[in-house]
Amino acid sequence: MVFLAAGAANLAFGYWYVTIAYRPFARRVRELEQSRARVVDDSAARLRQIERDLHDGAQAQMVAVAMKLGLATKRLGGIIDETGQTDLERVLELVAAAHRGAKEAITELRDLCHGIHPPVLDQGLGIALTTLAARSDLPVELIVDLPERPSAAIETIAYFCAAELLANVAKHSGARHATLEVVHVPELLRLRVSDDGCGGARVENRGGLAGLADRIGTVDGRLQVASPPGGPTVVTVELPLHA
Incomplete structure (x- = not known):
């Protein structure tokens, strides 16, 4: 959104001057600078x-x-x-x-x-996540629908997000089952990890989820956490296909 702020009229010369402030854009630039830092x-x-x-x-x-x-x-x-x-x-x-x-x-x-850099990523994100799910300490249902291969940087971020989130489920949630879903949506790669654990997950300063949020933010991605007390927990990561 663009905010217009009109200045006072200059009657001697007969013109108005207008100041244009791109406030949300400037705020987004600051957020990206802080995230990248x-x-x-x-x-x-x-x-x-x-x-x-x-x-x-x-x-x-x-x-x-x-x-x-x-x-x-x-x-x-x-x-x-x-x-x-x-x-x-x-x-x-x-x-x-x-x-x-x-x-x-x-x-x-x-x-x-x-x-x-996990070597298994050389074979593609789908195969890498299949291997990751198979090695998990609890049963993981895997759903992959990626007709288009993301760029290498996005694949790496997605892989480490999935690895971190599944590790969190195994360590902290008390869950008996988890679902890892990675699908292609218009212009985006959406990764979602859900579990049937105790809930209560949140983004905290210097915590694992905060670190993921910062990494995701470097490519203008987004992290959402829904984890009410008692569960279930659903963490959604949205990334551009190319970075």
Whole structure:
């Protein structure tokens, strides 16, 4: 809506001047700036967390693996020099520990990569959500109707929204069943997660839903939460098809 504010007439020159104020547009610009600022801060925090996870987790595991394999190598050298059976048993322990550490490091690296970009998204959002629903801790009914594939950025946002919402259902709702629906509506992708849990979900500062709202807001999407006490809870995400 455009608001017109007419100024006083200038009788000497015989004209009116009009001031046009685009108030809602300016407010929307401020909201987008604030939303993007929060997302930038969140992205920076996520990058710092990834760095810490790599340093304290996978990197530390690989360092430990290298040290254990180094000790095992020395022990093997001792065996070659005929130092005895005890060293052989210790070598086996070191190699077994190194093997476990290597597998744990691989798992951590896989989880980190999955948190940045799930490889299953390369096959499309429908397949990615099918995999996500199958791995859920509670039964999930999946409804997918996507005749047109969204852009990569929208697919990523939709996937992480679905993952976060299903995780919330499993952790907090006490639900026995959930429904994940992703459909194409005119000009939009609509994602909806509903459950038969206890209700009471709401958007709180620094909460998981607030983080989702900020991420959705960066592409001019919308988050709606309906969760009366006693349930059911229905969370709806609307995203543009392309960003």
